[in-house]
Amino acid sequence: MNEQKCQSSALVLSALALAVAIVAASVILGKAVGEFKAYDRYVSVKGLAEQEFPADSVIWPISFTVTANELPVLQQKIEESELRIQAFLAQHQLEAADKTRSTPRITDHYAYGANPDQRPPHRYSAEAVLTVRSDRIQAVKAAMAASGGLLAQGVMLVYSYDFQPRFDFTRLNEVKPEMIAAATRNAREAANQFAADSGSTVGSIRTARQGVFTIDQRDPYSPEIKVVRVVTSVDFFLEK
Structure with missing residues (x-):
């Protein structure tokens, strides 16, 4: 009799442990799925920076x-x-x-x-x-x-x-950080517009890719005025 009671108690404890494990797994899985969905919510935009500099x-x-x-x-x-x-x-x-x-x-x-x-x-x-x-x-x-x-x-x-x-124009390396920052700000402005349309807010940067810097003359009549241009591609997380 005592042996049957012990076996029954063991079965109850096992069932309770299994139930707790299932609940915990569900919570963890639900959190993971939520994090995955949050990670999957992002917007890809391009940012432009363009500035004139005198030739040196x-x-x-x-x-x-x-x-x-x-x-x-x-x-x-x-x-x-x-x-x-x-x-x-x-x-x-x-x-x-x-x-x-x-x-x-x-x-x-x-x-x-x-x-x-x-x-x-x-x-x-x-x-x-x-x-x-x-x-x-x-x-x-x-x-x-x-x-x-x-x-x-x-x-x-x-x-x-x-x-x-x-x-x-030989000072490109000096102006690169400023130009990249300006292009990133421009990209965030574009992302804000997309986010507003979807009822979201823009979060942190997911990935960023710098484009190629180009240097051109402003026009055929002003070869001493250079236009420096860069386009960056940025992915921003979207948050509710």
């Missing part, structure tokens, strides 16, 4: 040409033209700028047996490029605007697409 570096290739019938005379004319360009740059406070001259490209116009009646007046021509590198943007712009004065000094400048000045 310029490369100006000054191309010129000379002609002569004798090579020594041709070399002398190259040196004379370069000296005039150097003096012109000094007049525009660019004497300290980094300047390099390319090897002249010499053409012999009589080398291919051209008809004597069709030969140009000078046998040789040479084209050289004096490249100016400077951080004095406004001084270079002023010199570029006044470069026609070199023609009056006998310097034959060559204007072509191959020798366009190039303005650069």
Whole structure:
């Protein structure tokens, strides 16, 4: 009899333990499902940051040409033209700028047996490029605007697409943190709009992916003004 009572008590205790375990598991599972659903509630948006900056570096290739019938005379004319360009740059406070001259490209116009009646007046021509590198943007712009004065000094400048000045913005690493923060704020504003439409609020960032920074000139007439742009992709949690 006592043995049967013990067995019955053991069965009751086992059943109670099982019931408690089932209830606890249900609570834990319900909480886990709730957390999973909360984790699954997010919105994906893109944020844009765009800002103008002045260029801080310029490369100006000054191309010129000379002609002569004798090579020594041709070399002398190259040196004379370069000296005039150097003096012109000094007049525009660019004497300290980094300047390099390319090897002249010499053409012999009589080398291919051209008809004597069709030969140009000078046998040789040479084209050289004096490249100016400077951080004095406004001084270079002023010199570029006044470069026609070199023609009056006998310097034959060559204007072509191959020798366009190039303005650069080199401080990208300095402005990156500010730009990324601005793009993230813009993304959160977009997320807030989505959240308002769904009756939710925006929580913390789930994931964020930085886009590529681009640097372009503002317009064809202002190459010294640069537009820095970045787009970020951000996932925000949504909360009730």
